[in-house]
Amino acid sequence: MDNKLFAQPVPILVGLGYPHDIGSLWEAFKVLNEWPAFGRGPAHVAALDACRDAIADECDAETARAKVEAFARSRGILAERRAGPNRAKRR
Numbered sequence: 001m002d003n004k005l006f007a008q009p010v011p012i013l014v015g016l017g018y019p020h021d022i023g024s025l026w027e028a029f030k031v032l033n034e035w036p037a038f039g040r041g042p043a044h045v046a047a048l049d050a051c052r053d054a055i056a057d058e059c060d061a062e063t064a065r066a067k068v069e070a071f072a073r074s075r076g077i078l079a080e081r082r083a084g085p086n087r088a089k090r091r
Contacts, residue, residue, distance in 0.1 A: 003025075003026060004054065004055065005061070006023055006024060006025075006028075006062070006065045007061075007062060009021035009022055010069050011078065011079035012031075020079075025051050025064055028068045029048070029051040029055065032047055032048045032051060032068070043067075043071040043075075044071055046067050046070070049067075050066075050068075051067075051068070
């Protein structure tokens with residue numbers, strides 16, 4: 001199965017603010033699919049739909065990545081990038 005990695009991970013904050021990099025479509029889909037219903041909204045729907053479409057090869061992974069990043073930003077969980085490759089940083 002093709003893992004469909006993002007060119008650059010989406011750095012998010014999880015749990016009590018710990019940094020985590022979302023590196024693939026499948027990982028993004030899992031995070032979005034498990035997101036609590038009370039925290040969903042238009043950005044969540046757009047990101048989840050884009051991930052589904054990219055998994056089905058109906059759009060590219062980077063389009064889905066941009067939607068995931070927009071969702072993370074809208075929820076206030078987008079982390080800063082750390083110095084060094086592919087590392088999220090707590091704010």
